[in-house]
Amino acid sequence: MITKLGRVHEINILGKSLFRHELNKLDIALARHRATAPALVATATCPSPHVTVFDVERVASVCSRPRLNVVYCWYKHGKWAIKALEKGKHVLLEKAFAANDAEARRVIETAQRTLQHDKVLQTHAIMTSPVCSIPASDIRWQFDLAGGALMDVTYVLSSTRFALDAGAPLCVKSAHTRPSPWDERVDEAMDTTLVYREGSAEGAEGEYNVEATVYADMRRANVAGLVPRVWELPTIEVETERALVTLYNFTMPHRVLYHYIATKDKATGETRYETHYLEVLREEHQ
Numbered sequence: 001m002i003t004k005l006g007r008v009h010e011i012n013i014l015g016k017s018l019f020r021h022e023l024n025k026l027d028i029a030l031a032r033h034r035a036t037a038p039a040l041v042a043t044a045t046c047p048s049p050h051v052t053v054f055d056v057e058r059v060a061s062v063c064s065r066p067r068l069n070v071v072y073c074w075y076k077h078g079k080w081a082i083k084a085l086e087k088g089k090h091v092l093l094e095k096a097f098a099a100n101d102a103e104a105r106r107v108i109e110t111a112q113r114t115l116q117h118d119k120v121l122q123t124h125a126i127m128t129s130p131v132c133s134i135p136a137s138d139i140r141w142q143f144d145l146a147g148g149a150l151m152d153v154t155y156v157l158s159s160t161r162f163a164l165d166a167g168a169p170l171c172v173k174s175a176h177t178r179p180s181p182w183d184e185r186v187d188e189a190m191d192t193t194l195v196y197r198e199g200s201a202e203g204a205e206g207e208y209n210v211e212a213t214v215y216a217d218m219r220r221a222n223v224a225g226l227v228p229r230v231w232e233l234p235t236i237e238v239e240t241e242r243a244l245v246t247l248y249n250f251t252m253p254h255r256v257l258y259h260y261i262a263t264k265d266k267a268t269g270e271t272r273y274e275t276h277y278l279e280v281l282r283e284e285h286q
C-alpha cells in the first residue's frame with residue numbers, strides 16, 4: 001500500500017530516479033498502443049516484471065480494479081491522468097504532465113478533489129548506539145565540535161520530516177536529556193516530543209499538526225547488560241488512519257545488517273513486509 005505519493009509537481013521533478021527506485025511499487029503503466037508497450041517498458045532504466053502495461057484507452061476500466069493503486073503515465077497529456085484520478089488512483093506523471101495551462105489546472109483540481117491521503121496521526125523515530133560503542137575520545141562527545149546524541153543521530157529528525165513532508169517543527173512539546181558523563185552540556189540521550197505541520201516542507205503552509213516523538217541515544221544500555229539493542233537501529237514508525245508503517249534500519253539497508261518496511265493494515269491486522277537492500281538495487285541497475 002502506498003499511502004501517499006506526494007504532490008504532482010514534486011513527482012515530476014523527481015523524474016528518473018523515482019522511476020528507478022519506485023518501479024517495483026507501481027502496479028500498472030499506460031501505453032498509447034498495446035503493441036508498443038513492451039518496448040516502452042524495456043527502455044525504462046530498470047524494467048520491472050511487476051509492471052503491467054495496458055492500452056491507455058483502457059485506463060478507465062483498468063483503474064476500476066481495486067488492487068491497483070498507482071498509475072505511471074509518461075505522456076504530456078492530462079486526460080489519462082484525470083481518468084485515473086477520477087477512479088481514485090494515485091498517478092505518477094512525467095513532465096510536462098499536461099499540454100497547456102487549462103489542462104494542468106484540470107489535473108490538479110481533479111487530484112485535489114479525488115486523492116485521499118491517509119492522514120498521519122503520529123510518528124516515532126529512534127536510533128541508538130550500544131554503550132561503549134563510541135569511545136570517550138570520539139568527536140561525538142565533544143561540545144566544541146557540536147557533539148551530542150541529537151546532533152549525531154539526526155536521522156531521527158530527518159526521517160520524521162520526510163514522513164511528514166514537513167519543515168522545522170512548530171514547537172518542542174517536551175524534551176528530556178541524559179547528559180554525557182564527560183560533559184554535561186552534551187546530551188548522551190535525547191527523548192523529545194515535537195509538533196510538526198504536515199506538508200510544510202519548503203515553506204508550504206501545510207495541512208495539519210502532528211506530534212512526533214524521537215529518541216536518540218549514543219550510550220544505550222544493553223539488555224541485561226549483555227544484549228545490544230539491534231532492533232534500535234534507525235527506525236521510524238508512522239501511524240496513519242489506516243496503517244502502521246515501520247521502516248527498520250532505513251539508513252543502512254544492507255543485507256548484513258538487515259532492514260524491512262512493514263505495513264500493518266489496521267482494519268485487517270495483516271502486516272506486509274518488503275525489503276529494498278542497497279546491494280540488490282545496485283546489482284539491478286548495473
Ligand SMILES: NC(=O)C1=CN([C@@H]2O[C@H](COP(=O)(O)OP(=O)(O)OC[C@H]3O[C@@H](n4cnc5c(N)ncnc54)[C@H](OP(=O)(O)O)[C@@H]3O)[C@@H](O)[C@H]2O)C=CC1
Binds near residue numbers: 138139145152
Ligand atoms: N553521513 C553518514 O552516513 C555518516 C556521517 N558521519 C559523520 O561524519 C563525521 C565524522 O565521523 P567519523 O568519521 O566516524 O569520525 P572520526 O573520529 O573517524 O573522524 C573525526 C575527524 O575529526 C577530526 N577532529 C578531531 N578532533 C578535531 C578538532 N578538535 N577539530 C577539528 N577536527 C577534529 C579528526 O582529525 P584528526 O585525525 O586530525 O584528529 C578526524 O579527521 C561526524 O560528524 C559524523 O556525524 C559519521 C558516520 C556516518
Ligand SMILES: O=C1OC[C@@H](O)[C@H](O)[C@H]1O
Binds near residue numbers: 129152153
Ligand atoms: O552518522 C552516523 O551514522 C552511524 C552512527 O553509528 C554514527 O554515530 C553517526 O555518526
